[in-house]
Amino acid sequence: MGLPKWLEVLAQVGPGVLKFTPLAPIAPEVIAAIGEAQQMPGATGPEKLAHVVNIATEAAQATNAQAGRVVIDPVAMQSTAATAISTVVQVTKMVEAAHENPTAAAPVAVISPATT
Numbered sequence: 112m113g114l115p116k117w118l119e120v121l122a123q124v125g126p127g128v129l130k131f132t133p134l135a136p137i138a139p140e141v142i143a144a145i146g147e148a149q150q151m152p153g154a155t156g157p158e159k160l161a162h163v164v165n166i167a168t169e170a171a172q173a174t175n176a177q178a179g180r181v182v183i184d185p186v187a188m189q190s191t192a193a194t195a196i197s198t199v200v201q202v203t204k205m206v207e208a209a210h211e212n213p214t215a216a217a218p219v220a221v222i223s224p225a226t227t
Contacts, residue, residue, distance in 0.1 A: 118146050120210070121203045128202050132195040133187040140170040145199060164192045 121142060129138040144166035148159035171183040 116210075117149065117203065117207055120206050121145060121149075121199070124203050124206055125199045128199045129195060133183055133191050134167060134171075134195050136174055136183055137167060137170040141167050141196065141199070145196065160193060160196060163196050167192050167196070 125142040125145065126138045129135055129141060134141050141163065144163040147166075148154065148162045151159060151162065154162070167188065168185075171185060171188045174182050175185075
């Protein structure tokens with residue numbers, strides 16, 4: 112699966128994963144940053160992650176400034192950003208792999224209720 116398809120999967124999977132994290136209010140910005148990072152030629156995984164964390168930090172600060180209050184707790188955001196972003200990337204890779212290598216559904220036994 113090429114990068115464009117990977118980005119399509121990311122767009123579908125990413126917001127669902129991020130909605131359970133402090134990054135939920137800035138999910139679109141984080142997803143866009145992940146897409147940018149994936150296209151950075153020669154960048155290592157840690158370099159890509161740092162790029163996305165920096166953008167997430169800036170987006171969180173902008174969100175708080177625009178609201179005039181703390182919408183995204185900066186401490187919570189910083190402590191969870193790397194894990195949340197890495198999780199989005201890993202889930203996207205898992206979904207991508209599943210689409211590349213579909214397997215037949217495993218048969219499921221149907222157990223009839225006991226009769227008395």
